[in-house]
Amino acid sequence: MTLYIVVPCYNEEEVLPETSRRLGEKLEELEKAGKISADSRVLFVDDGSKDQTWELISGLHKQDCRFGGVKLSRNKGHQNALLAGLMTAKDCCDAAISMDADLQDDINAIDKMVDSFANGYDIVYGVRSSRATDTAFKRGTAQGFYKFMKLMGVDIVYNHADFRLMSRRALEGLSGFEEVNLFLRGIVPLIGYPSTTVEYERGERFAGESKYPLKKMLAFAFDGITSFSIKPIRWVTAAGFLIFMASILALVYIIVVKLLGFAVPGWSATTASIWLLGGLQLLGMGIIGEYVGKIYTEVKARPRYLIEAVELTPAANRRW
Ligand code: UDP
Ligand code: MG
Numbered sequence: 001m002t003l004y005i006v007v008p009c010y011n012e013e014e015v016l017p018e019t020s021r022r023l024g025e026k027l028e029e030l031e032k033a034g035k036i037s038a039d040s041r042v043l044f045v046d047d048g049s050k051d052q053t054w055e056l057i058s059g060l061h062k063q064d065c066r067f068g069g070v071k072l073s074r075n076k077g078h079q080n081a082l083l084a085g086l087m088t089a090k091d092c093c094d095a096a097i098s099m100d101a102d103l104q105d106d107i108n109a110i111d112k113m114v115d116s117f118a119n120g121y122d123i124v125y126g127v128r129s130s131r132a133t134d135t136a137f138k139r140g141t142a143q144g145f146y147k148f149m150k151l152m153g154v155d156i157v158y159n160h161a162d163f164r165l166m167s168r169r170a171l172e173g174l175s176g177f178e179e180v181n182l183f184l185r186g187i188v189p190l191i192g193y194p195s196t197t198v199e200y201e202r203g204e205r206f207a208g209e210s211k212y213p214l215k216k217m218l219a220f221a222f223d224g225i226t227s228f229s230i231k232p233i234r235w236v237t238a239a240g241f242l243i244f245m246a247s248i249l250a251l252v253y254i255i256v257v258k259l260l261g262f263a264v265p266g267w268s269a270t271t272a273s274i275w276l277l278g279g280l281q282l283l284g285m286g287i288i289g290e291y292v293g294k295i296y297t298e299v300k301a302r303p304r305y306l307i308e309a310v311e312l313t314p315a316a317n318r319r320w
Helices: 016-032 053-063 078-090 109-118 136-151 168-175 184-191 214-228 231-260 267-300
Strands: 003-009 041-046 067-072 095-098 123-128 160-167 195-200 307-311
Touching: 003 016, 003 078, 016 041, 016 053, 016 109, 041 053, 041 078, 053 067, 053 307, 067 078, 078 095, 078 160, 078 168, 078 184, 078 307, 095 109, 095 168, 109 123, 109 160, 109 195, 123 184, 136 214, 160 168, 160 184, 168 184, 184 214, 214 267, 231 267
Parallel strands: 003 041, 003 095, 041 067, 123 195
Antiparallel strands: 067 307, 095 160, 123 160
């Protein structure tokens, strides 16, 4: 079987030499073991890097045709870069594995993924067995994120990031999801097909710093929720309904007080309710606005990525 390993890279010049060396070794090892064919490739996606990343990828390709590269026209974010790579790989491979460039995903888990594929699974999720190497903060926020997603009714695999194997059939399925607000972790389980998980230890970033600062991480989590769940809007509706019921009770109370003749204008109650209702209304409008914004970007259906250059030598007998 032909395996493509798709690696999104954003300013990864510090780790690329080591990553490519280790992935090259892995391909060789798997090929020697007869698990993958000689036309298997490592496909790097340069997500509009500002450093020497593309030059490095291009150089690797010139030296060794087992390395290929796709260059995006500008920085489009991890998810879009990954999709660009997977969609490029789709027509050349039997299965594609996506992994990070920084060697945090354990390369040795690839063996187990390939074995699972041979056993008939279309999707193999890499699931991290521990978070010992993460900072307490990252661990806490990440775990909170998975729990919150579950609460929101989004079907995602616990402790699985974007380290996974997908068969060609699953990639074809993925290509049918045309949403612009990409959250692959939520989409892939929707594809279906037989799937399984493989556990791995997540290591530390080999070099360089995280390309996912807190701000990007929060935006990513928020996108994940609003792209897959309409529960927040339901909550707003429920809150609105409860407050409406409460206001009917309050009205009855006010009328009774008025009729009994001890209506003392209550300043505190009035102010409190103005603040409470104003806040709730703004919150509700904000949440609805978020979804309207989503509809706006989806309706525009802008391209999720544009490919500026491809340097890849798939085997001659494959269609490109
Ligand atoms: N990445 C990307 N585009 C971006 C940000 C990140 O392609 O805009 C890539 C990055 O090069 C790496 C992967 O996505 O291969 C994961 O990023 P990183 O390791 O910085 O995230 P973390 O592991 O800290 O969550
Ligand atoms: Mg990382």
